[in-house]
Amino acid sequence: MTHTTWEPGLVSPALVTLTTLLGEPAHDLAILAEGNTSELLDDGRLVVKASGAGLAVATAEDFVVVDMDEVMAVVDDPDTTQADLSAVLVASGTDRPDGAGPRRGSIETVVHAAVHTVARDAGIVGVARFIGHTHPTDVVGLLASVRAQEAWTRIVYSDEAVVIGRPLFVPYATPGLALGRIYAVALREYVETHAALPQLVLLANHGIVAIAPTAAGVEAVSTMAVKGARVRATAYAVGGVAPLSDADVEKFFARDDITERRANLARGR
């Protein structure tokens, strides 16, 4: 018996709206059952999309509530298997009459849970409530290219500095337990280096994780990541990327209106 539960009453309208918005075909962030979203509850548990449902048509019934320490205990134990991870995500007693089996959290729940446990362990609170994980075509294209590792090492235009800041790149691993393990290590290293969480994580040959205090922030980070991928692909196509200089980036961050624009973003304006 796990602590995973099915409690549609705990799924906020903001999370459902964000989920369907990220799944809109026009955004090209995810198709079919790709991608997943989550919201941190005040009691420390995590509402995360259940396995199977597509983002575009998700309702409050398509989420489960997980105990993140229980999930991360499986990730942090080197002797566990993918089957152990699947088992801990099952909401007991939710077998459906149509034979679809019990409701179960997405196998990608680990890319959500790790953010909050790493932040909590580092004493970082209040900067990550909503998370959206998607597979945008433009971003995955660049992350599946020979430029994947270097593409986001430098900031290329000023608005991505405001909305995204410095992203974290994570090399490819099989989605699920294997990815969860290297992802958690990479996140901890980022937090130790920068004393902050990344707002965007780039998963090689896979997709993105957008992290924000608000649903609007997740949408902004996701769409700006797509724009950043298109800008880079265009620059590579005409001979290469000429990024902003470190001095220009520092000057930009020092301006008062950057702080204000970040704050507005966090409030969803």
Ligand SMILES: [Zn+2]
């Ligand atoms: Zn994925």
